[in-house]
Amino acid sequence: MGLKLFIKDNWSLVVFELFIVLFILSVYWLDGFRNINTAIYTIIISLILTVSYLGVRYFFRHRYLNKITQLPFTMEDALQKNAKSPEHFQTEQFLQELYRVYQHEVQALYATQTRHEKFLNQWIHQMKTPIAVLELLLQEDGPLDKNSVQEEVERLRRGLEMVLMNARLDKFEDDMQVEQVNLKQIVNATINDNKRLFITNRVFPETHIDEDLTVASDSKWLKFILGQFITNAVKYTFEQNKRIIVSATKNESKVTLTVKDEGIGIPKSDLTRVTKAFFTGENGRKTGESTGMGLYLAKEICEKLGHELLIESEVGVGTTIILTF
Known part of the structure; x- marks a missing residue:
């Protein structure tokens, strides 16, 4: 041949x-x-x-x-180096690099598919809880407790929003629309969407943001990020009558948004890992509701939007999330 x-x-x-x-x-x-x-x-x-x-x-x-x-039976057979001329040597280098790129793409695709499957399985398992609670409420005699029903519906809504955003993350560029966004309006809208969560946990929001302060971002994705910060802040504030303080400052060409809570804080051993996929840590095991995906998605979205995310925390004092535009 x-x-x-x-x-x-x-x-x-x-x-x-x-x-x-x-x-x-x-x-x-x-x-x-x-x-x-x-x-x-x-x-x-x-x-x-x-x-x-x-x-x-x-x-x-x-x-x-x-x-x-x-025809090679394995990839190693195809990548054997036996060139004796510059042209063939360059051809083998090209094939080696092509295989490396292929492996990188396959591994990235496999990691994404595994993440989706794991997240979906975990999410389905967690969504069973509010559905079971709703079934129990419907089986009870007497008037229906609308507040309890609304609370479970909110949990379902937040879960559906997270799984939808996770699915859209792979095609982020097709769904992104960067524009000048009024920061206070976005923060107030996010707080209003989670007002029942504040009332249920008896935690009070405070905002300190100028009316005319704007940032270049995507309003939908930014609202989702802030929603994760605020829900986490409320969820891990176990004591009542505590505050969630959202403030923003402008320094030359940068705008810094800070979300500060007075919750239980994050242990130092977990602080560097809270933005990794499926990491729940000590605090997640205390509530039993954490998917370990909220801060991971927030960090991924921040990187795609070009925003800098920093998390500072002290156990027993609270957590501060700093978002820089």
């Missing part, structure tokens, strides 16, 4: 060499040389040189030709 491929690859060289021989003989003939021995000598020398060149060329190429004419 290697020799057959070599002949196919070099047949044009043989035809060209025959053309050169005929051209030289024609020049001899037109110049008046009628000696047949000279013509035969020219043909023989040309053939010897051509065959010698092709033989040496095939010697250096036969391993490479045999390699590419036999």
Whole structure:
């Protein structure tokens, strides 16, 4: 197979060499040389040189030709290095790099698929709780407790929003629309969306943001990020009558948004890992409701939007989340 491929690859060289021989003989003939021995000598020398060149060329190429004419059973078979010419060496380097890129894309795709499957399984398991509570409320005699129903519906809504945002994250660029966003309006809208959560936990929000302060961001994704910060702040504030303080300051070309709570805080051992996927830590095990995806999604969205996210915390004092635009 290697020799057959070599002949196919070099047949044009043989035809060209025959053309050169005929051209030289024609020049001899037109110049008046009628000696047949000279013509035969020219043909023989040309053939010897051509065959010698092709033989040496095939010697250096036969391993490479045999390699590419036999289908590999494993990737290691295809990536064996046996090039003996600059062209083949460059070809093998190209294949090595192509395989590295392919492996990177496959691993990224596998990681994304695994993350989606794990998150979906965990989310479905957690959504069973509010559904079970709603079923129990419906089975009770007497008037329906609307506040309890509303609370469970809010839990379902927040869960659905998170799984939807997780699904959209892979096509973030197609869904992104950066514009000048009024920061106070976004914060107030997020707080209003979670007002029942504040009332239920008896935690009070405070905002200190200028009316005309704007930032370049995507309003929908920014609202989701703030929602994660605020719900976490409320969820991990176990004592009543505590505050969630949201403030913003502008310093030259940067705007800094701070969400500060007076909750239980995050242990130092967990602080560097709270933005990793599915990490719940000590606090997550205390509530039993954490998916470990809220801060992970928030961090991923911040990176895609070009916002800087910093988390500071002290156990027993509270947590401060700093978002820099």
